[in-house]
Amino acid sequence: MSEWYETSFGEDYLIVYRHRDFCGARHEVERMIQWLDLPQGARVLDLCCGMGRHSLALSQAGYEVTGVDLSEVLLREARAQEGADKVTWIRSDMRELPLDGGFDAVVNLFTSFGYFEEDEEQVKVLKEVFRMLKPGGRFIIDFLNPAYVTEHLVPHSVREDGDTLIDESRRIEHGYVKKEIRLTSKQAGGPPRKYQERVKLYTLEDFRSLISAAGLKLEAVHGSYDESSYDAENSRRMIFTGVRP
CATH class of the missing domain: 2.20.25 (N-terminal domain of TfIIb)
Incomplete structure (x- = not known):
């Protein structure tokens, strides 16, 4: 029996989430660039890139971008966008990436996390983030706020x-x-x-434990892309930024 994420990101997903726009992605990437503090030309991995909105915005901002997703349908959409030829697109499960690493940054955006039943499987994802990053490389994980x-x-x-x-x-x-x-x-x-x-609804403390178990260091938690500090009750998001030691 297929897992839900193997069947839900197909042609109908494009209909359900058609309202997600590229302009919003550019605004979010502008904030991410400030948090990551990366030089032009830095290598960035967009893990679970979907239709490629953020991958393309990162590429346009001057980064060398690789976008990874499990859905061939969403990757097809990404490859059809203007500027897509400047991004490397790869189909893969996020728990086992066919890449050697060496990235300056890894981003995992809009709740592309918590898909698996076992905590160990989520930690596998975070260990891949660790492996993809060069020492001192930075990460962003954008998750929902359970409360x-x-x-x-x-x-x-x-x-x-x-x-x-x-x-x-x-x-x-x-x-x-x-x-x-x-x-x-x-x-x-x-x-x-x-x-x-x-x-899976992970709290801030849950995330601290998962991130630590993968060998990563959490540095800050934001409540939105408008630079609001995280508030446990009122923030819409938990956006984690940190580093591979």
């Missing part, structure tokens, strides 16, 4: 995208935030296409 998600969770929403009806149900269950997505074609009819997304 904020729990407090502001929208249990159910319905919207339309052209001919497609998108029905999304969300719940907190057994330490995970789970989303069920149903897509129905209004014209063609037929049964809905169903997908699940599941992310």
Whole structure:
């Protein structure tokens, strides 16, 4: 039986998340550049790059970028964008990368973490971040804030995208935030296409332990890309920055 992340990042994902824009990615990358403090031409790995929004913005900012993702559909979209030829695109599981490392920075953005059931599997990801970085290399991991998600969770929403009806149900269950997505074609009819997304809810202290277990050093936690300091109750995100010692 396939894991949810092996089936959910396909053609329908492009419909569900069409609203994610490249302009927003440029704003976020501008902030990341300040946090990373990297010289022009530095090597950056975008781990779980998706459709390549941040990889392309990092490349345009003057970095040598490699984008890695498990989804061939999302990588196809990334390769179709303007400027994509300047980025190296690789299909791989984030727990076992076909790369030798030597990167100045690794970024893992918009909750592309916590996909696995066992903590040991998440640590494998972080150990790969360690292995990819040169000594003194820096990382950013952008994760959701569990307390904020729990407090502001929208249990159910319905919207339309052209001919497609998108029905999304969300719940907190057994330490995970789970989303069920149903897509129905209004014209063609037929049964809905169903997908699940599941992310393990790690607290700040949990993350400290995971990052330490991988040999990385956590330096700061931000609550957003607008430089707000992290607040356990009110911040939308937990954005971790740190270094390989």
